Amino acid sequence: MTRDLIPADAGFVVRLAEALGPDSVRPPEPRYLEEPRGRYLGQAAAVLRPASTEAVARAVRLCAEARVGIVPYSGGTGLVGGQVLPTGPMPVLLSFERLNRIRDVDVTDGILTAEAGCILADVHAAAAEVGRMFPLTLASEGSARIGGLLATNAGGVHVIRYGNARDLCLGVEAVLADGTIVHGLSRVVKDNMGLNPRHLLIGFEGTLGLITAASLRLFPALAETATAWISVASPAAALALLARLRAALAGTISAFELISVEGLQFLAEVLPQVSLPPAMPGEWRVLVEVDDGPDGNVAARLEAALADAMEAGLAGDVLVAQGDGQRAAFWRVRETIPEANRTIGAIASHDISVPPSHLPEFIERAGQAIAAIDRSIRINCFGHLGDGNLHYNAFPARGERRDRYDPVRATVSRTVHDLAHALGGSIAAEHGVGRLKVADLERYADPGKLVAMRAVKHALDPLGILNPGAVLA
Known part of the structure; x- marks a missing residue:
């Protein structure tokens, strides 16, 4: 679908600046085009920095009319390339960094309403000010933003007790691919009035709609x-x-x-x-x-x-x-x-999950299989045992460069993913699919699920402008 998009040119960037204001449109700095593991280098004709949901909607409408792709950018901490587009028609990058207000904190309802650009650590601080807590916790909380955390259904160390990001969100405000604003900031736990948009948008990595704000569940601070x-x-x-x-x-x-x-x-x-x-x-x-x-x-x-x-x-x-x-x-x-x-630099990194009862078997069999490929490979295995999520990463021998192992990198990943799949697990536990695992999704996902995902994508984004090339090929 990306082949049908039109590259953003200088004239289109000027039209965006006229519609959004000059402070909202900038040339792309290197930080917007890089990702933490250095696997991808992105491209963008401009970085859009809207400061309101209405401005996001205007930008999306212009891109839809011009058939220009939009790469959503949150905190830049994603590990599967979902925030960078290396090839294809030149897109624009839409950053949520100026959508960073805590709109409301309601202790009675136990709800904190945060815009997508709010940094997780700031959400923690706002909850603590009223004697509450927001339990989503991970190492990148000083830079990760709420929109990206919801777009990837982030996990972290407290999933064992509180669940993933999806479980901590009651509703979302979002902009769809035609510029329609979905006003879905629910404050109620029970709402069976048909489809709740959060169930579609959380975890789909900005490919169905762009989350601009969320109603987040608060919990009593633990003494x-x-x-x-x-x-x-x-x-x-x-x-x-x-x-x-x-x-x-x-x-x-x-x-x-x-x-x-x-x-x-x-x-x-x-x-x-x-x-x-x-x-x-x-x-x-x-x-x-x-x-x-x-x-x-x-x-x-x-x-x-x-x-x-x-x-x-x-x-x-x-x-x-x-x-x-x-x-x-x-x-x-x-x-x-x-x-x-x-x-150190990984040969290959894997974010897998299996039923917890199968974790010991996975660790033993995966270690044996990797040793059979190359006995010098070091395995650093760690993660969230209670929910079955392991970060199972392969590294070069001490003193060796990781590029020496390039001939076996794909084999290592295929071996790890095949085993996780065979044990009833997932090859994308908490980091998402992004662009890194698009082929893996095609290989391991249930065919019926893929049919449903493509149908939903086509219905909500028929032009394919939202995060083109991510999740679905």
């Missing part, structure tokens, strides 16, 4: 938190530990992260300034956090549950954080593992 760093013998032991803690701690587990020792070694190798917890035996670690309201006594309850787990042989060494400083240090280890990965 007590306890965090522990634990050694476990294996992923199977970690899974059994999670089941035991769930039974003992009655729904208070807000994070349960599986971390391989390889990830700690990567930090020591390239980020020695990150303070690591004391050495523990074994190849695997778990970072667990529990939260509760006042008088929840979570620290004592967690320590008691972990003592029982140690007696049962499910946990080795245990270190419970003593105060906020040590808790923050534990989380800094987890949150800087992706930074260490980028510094």
Whole structure:
């Protein structure tokens, strides 16, 4: 469909500037055309920076009339190339950075209404000001924006308790491909008046409509938190530990992260300034956090549950954080593992999920399969054990360049994805499809699902102007 689009030229950029104002149209700076892993370099005739939903609608109408593609740009933190268009007719890039207002915070309804350009950390701060919290949490919260997080149905470390971005949103305001504004900022949990647009737009990566604002669910701030760093013998032991803690701690587990020792070694190798917890035996670690309201006594309850787990042989060494400083240090280890990965440079990165019961089998079989391809490849496996989402990434041997492994990169990814699919999982767990995984979606998705997706895309964006080439070929 991208072949039917018309390249944006200088005359069209002038018309956009006349319609939106000169401050809303700029030449593209390099930061808009790059993505974190350096796999793609985008192109754009101009960067549009509308400051209102109505301005977004005007821009979209002009692009529809001219058949010019629009690449939506949020925080630029996406890892599958959804925010950059390397080839094809020259598009414009539409940035939401000026749509950055917190429109309303309603404690009674438990709703925070945020524009798409709001940075996640600012949403956290606005919720905290009224004694509430917005639980979507991830390492890029200082730059990731609400629109992009919803467009990719972002996950993060608290999915085990609160769900993905979709579960934390009651409604969206959006602009469709013809410039129609959808006023869907719902404040009610129950609404069965036909289709709720959020179910179509969240997770479809800006290819059906451009989210401009969202009604986000707030939760009571949790007064007590306890965090522990634990050694476990294996992923199977970690899974059994999670089941035991769930039974003992009655729904208070807000994070349960599986971390391989390889990830700690990567930090020591390239980020020695990150303070690591004391050495523990074994190849695997778990970072667990529990939260509760006042008088929840979570620290004592967690320590008691972990003592029982140690007696049962499910946990080795245990270190419970003593105060906020040590808790923050534990989380800094987890949150800087992706930074260490980028510094080393992955051969291939995989954001997969399988049913949690199959995680131990996946990790064992994938390791064997990668070793059969090249025994020098290092695997850094970490992620959200409770929801079955692993970041299973392959790296060169220490001292080697990743381009030496280019001949096997596709084979490595195919091997990982084939196994995840065979075990009933997904090859796009929380990062989305973007442009990186379009061929993978074609290979692994149910054919009926693809038919439905294409039908919806054609109905809502018949010209194919919204994020051309993303998600669907």
